[in-house]
Structures are given as structure tokens and as C-alpha cells.
Amino acid sequence: MSPDPSLRPYAALVAHAELELELAGRGEVTELAGLDGRWDELVGELPERPPAAAAPLLARARLIHDRTHIELLRLRESLLADVAGGVRAKRTAAGYAGAGGARSVPALDTRA
Numbered sequence: 001m002s003p004d005p006s007l008r009p010y011a012a013l014v015a016h017a018e019l020e021l022e023l024a025g026r027g028e029v030t031e032l033a034g035l036d037g038r039w040d041e042l043v044g045e046l047p048e049r050p051p052a053a054a055a056p057l058l059a060r061a062r063l064i065h066d067r068t069h070i071e072l073l074r075l076r077e078s079l080l081a082d083v084a085g086g087v088r089a090k091r092t093a094a095g096y097a098g099a100g101g102a103r104s105v106p107a108l109d110t111r112a
Contacts, residue, residue, distance in 0.1 A: 010050065010057035013042045017064035024071035039065070 023032040
């Protein structure tokens, strides 16, 4: 039995949603950005009234799309935490450098 051809655009939407989730889950932001606009294109190709048989595919695509949004939020929080850690480390290093005044590096003894 072959799949209903009228459901192909909905299956393509699910496949795209799965790809976005996979890329987001791996943190492949550049690759994900390369897909920009494709979701809207796929949705734009769908008829205004989907067939009843498309309901499960649409529900799955929406769920996966929502999961991708959550993955991107997690990724953003992780990146922000990394940046905050870098800023904190820079401030700490600057504090130690200024704690005892300018520290001079001992001259290299060339007599040895």
C-alpha cells in the first residue's frame, strides 16, 4: 500500500521539523540558520484546509517544532552562561593583576 500522495507535503513538514530538532540538539546553529525560511515555505505550500488524514502529521510537526524551540532556548542559556563565565574570569584576572600594583616580570639573567 502506497502512502496517500496528498499527505506528502505534511510528511515533508515533519521531516523538516525533525531535521531542525536534530541540528538544534547537536548545537549546529550555522547549519540550522541555513534552513531559515524553509519552515514558512513548507507551510505556505499547504492547502488552507488540510485533509483529515493530515491531522496526526500536523500535530507531530507542531510538537517537534515546539521541542526545537525549547532546545534553542537551552542552547541560548548555555551560551549565555559560558559568556558570563568568561566575563567573570576576565574580571578576576584583572583584579589579581591590579591587586599588588603592576607586577614586573623579572629580567632574564643572561649571565647564566
